[in-house]
Amino acid sequence: MNIVLLGPPGAGKGTLAKTLTKEFKIAHISTGDMLREAVKKGADIGKTAKKYMDRGELVPDDIVVSIVAARVSGEDLKNGFLLDGFPRNEKQADRLDNSLNETGKKLDLVLYLKTSQATSIKRLSGRIVCVKCDANFHLTNMPPRRKGVCDYCAGKLIQRDDDREATVKRRLTVYESQTRSLIDYYKQKGILREVSGDLDIEQLFKSAKMLFEREGLS
Ligand code: ADP
Numbered sequence: 001m002n003i004v005l006l007g008p009p010g011a012g013k014g015t016l017a018k019t020l021t022k023e024f025k026i027a028h029i030s031t032g033d034m035l036r037e038a039v040k041k042g043a044d045i046g047k048t049a050k051k052y053m054d055r056g057e058l059v060p061d062d063i064v065v066s067i068v069a070a071r072v073s074g075e076d077l078k079n080g081f082l083l084d085g086f087p088r089n090e091k092q093a094d095r096l097d098n099s100l101n102e103t104g105k106k107l108d109l110v111l112y113l114k115t116s117q118a119t120s121i122k123r124l125s126g127r128i129v130c131v132k133c134d135a136n137f138h139l140t141n142m143p144p145r146r147k148g149v150c151d152y153c154a155g156k157l158i159q160r161d162d163d164r165e166a167t168v169k170r171r172l173t174v175y176e177s178q179t180r181s182l183i184d185y186y187k188q189k190g191i192l193r194e195v196s197g198d199l200d201i202e203q204l205f206k207s208a209k210m211l212f213e214r215e216g217l218s
């Protein structure tokens, strides 16, 4: 099954993506993670991308599309994939359609996490991430066992550069102006389904799983 997760920053896409891809044994393709990886490695792409990410702006389409196209046409996707954070505008959505067509694939479903602005802000402003393994925690919703220390690898937990208040506001504005229209885009294609992103992560996982099963995707 080939799935797209859509929703504002802070909707819980990353956390949900991790549990869903494990449950259904499909590949997790997160453009945010791939870009942060490129930044860490000091790759050329990473250097360009970081300028946009730190401002809360979208990284140029050509960069993002090329890294996604390379993954979705890959051989390791027997059971399918879940795209998290891509597409973020109609151009990216069209380009995705093209690369899927070329390899005889298609999207089965776009899961929209309908999330209030209050939830988004609360999640983003309390999020802390591991510098070593990238695991996510939250100061109040999902605290680590030991303050400031990753449960999995004992790495240090820090706030992501783009989770600072001013950047969070910009990311939400960018979502409204460039990404939100994808809801109608996929509605028109008849593949949009909606769950509430305001649910806690366990409930969210249950609703998404039930929905996939109802759609015959499991
Ligand atoms: P969130 O969904 O919480 O904003 P992500 O990790 O998905 O977090 O994205 C972080 C940043 O990476 C974005 O603000 C943007 O700069 C960049 N980015 C991720 N995916 C894309 C994309 N599809 N197109 C352009 N930029 C992207």
Ligand code: ZN
Pocket (backbone or CB within 6 Å): 130, 131, 132, 133, 134, 135, 150, 151, 152, 153, 154, 155
């Ligand atoms: Zn860790």
